[in-house]
Amino acid sequence: MAADPVALTRALVACPSVTPTEGGALSYLEGVLAGEGFAVERVTFSEPGTPDVENLYARIGTAAPYLLFAGHTDVVPPGDPAAWRHDPFSGALDDGVVHGRGAVDMKGGIACFLAATLDQLQANGGKPKGSIGFLITGDEEGPSVNGTVKLLAWAHARGERFDHAIVGEPTNPQALGDMIKIGRRGSLSAVLTVTGKQGHVAYPKRAANPIPALLGILQRLIEKPLDQGNAHFDASNLEITSVDVGNGATNVIPQVATARFNIRFNDEHTLDGLKAWIEGIAAAGAGEGIGVAVTYARGNSQSFITKPGPFVEMIAATIAEVTGRQPELSTSGGTSDARFIKDYCPVIEFGLVGQTMHAVDERVPVADLVALTAIYRRILDRYFEG
Secondary structure: OOHHHHHHHHHHHHOEEEEEOOHHHHHHHHHHHOOOOOOEEEEEEEOEEEEEEEEEEEOOOOOOEEEEEEOOOEEEOOOOOHHHOOOOOOEEEEEEEEEOOOOOOOHHHHHHHHHHHHHHHHHHHOOOEEEEEEEEEEEOOOOOOOOOOHHHHHHOOOOOOOOOEEEOOOOEEOOOOOEOOOOOOEEEEEEEEEEEEEEEEOOOOOOOOOOHHHHHHHHHHOOOOOOOOOOOOOOEEEEEEEEOOOOOOOOOOEEEEEEEEEEEOOOOOHHEEEHHHHHHHHOOEOOOEEEEEEEEEEOOOOOOOOOOOOOHHHHHHHHHHOOOOOEEEOOHHHHHHHHHOOOOOOOEEEOOOOOOOOOOOEEEHHHHHHHHHHHHHHHHHHHHOO
16 A cells, blocks of 8 residues: 555544644645645635635646545544543554544545555556545534535636545445445525514413414424435435523513424425425414514535436445445435535545444544545546546
8 A cells, every 4th residue: 555544544533623623634634645746725715703714625637537535624522531542632543443533534534535546546657547636624514614615616716627526424324335325315404483572471462472373383394294205315304403482481471482493305305495385384374463584594405316327336336346245325314515516526425434423432443444445446446447
């Protein structure tokens, strides 16, 4: 191997890159990539009300096809370090396992990308038969405002065009080779605010209680399934996540009541269609003295799918050869930065086993790092062969 995925993982884990802090992780990647002939650029994006975020874009080669590896070096906070078996930013290697925050999600995946790429380049005289790129953000675990979405737009404005992309998120539920993510359900978060008139509970005619109206709207939102799912997607679901009044008194009718909810939806719906449906039900719940408003969170996303075809089939076959497992083609789980990449090229997600991501004692077996590197290495060979 031109690069050791275990050593790379340990070096990256040792960087305390808790969102939005770069923590030295991008600097480390820049040094390795630049030393192997990549053109590397570090780009910082800003926006009022959000933290500045550093990102990295690197490319080697100028010809097509162009395969992009995408991921993030930012990690969630480790919590109490004393609760960990090893320091969460030590990258400790203990009995064939690398420990530390980000080992699975997803510094280990990036390390395997990198080791496979460097080995493939070494075997081909330092140059790919097409182009290989790395698009790495420090904002995936944060608000996702100043990261991948802006880095993609920045690269596109410079004339960069990707043919396919692989995101190294930990997609496997139990064992390496279990699952490829070929898409994701969309996500729509909303706040429903119902406004009435405050008053004394003994004189309800002098007030307008917003709570019954709020509960009625919520009931109509959840009373029927959104759909039954389909061949590629689970059924859509709407989950109420909070109902808030902020009223500590038992003898006061409140003026305002709010609820928050999220819809995870498949390709039978669109963001605009769901918003119209929500607003129609909300408007019907208004009445004399009762006002209703709906606002939506930033970062809501459409569902997407990279349908099975030559690219997906090649990756699935490669995974099966290395692991002996035929991976499930899935759209389950939450959102990822693949929701941004799909606007620029077909994208799949495949990485490590996700059982310890975001947990105390996050860790990855050395054997999985070696096997994932072998998978990416064979993917590179086959991608550029045909």
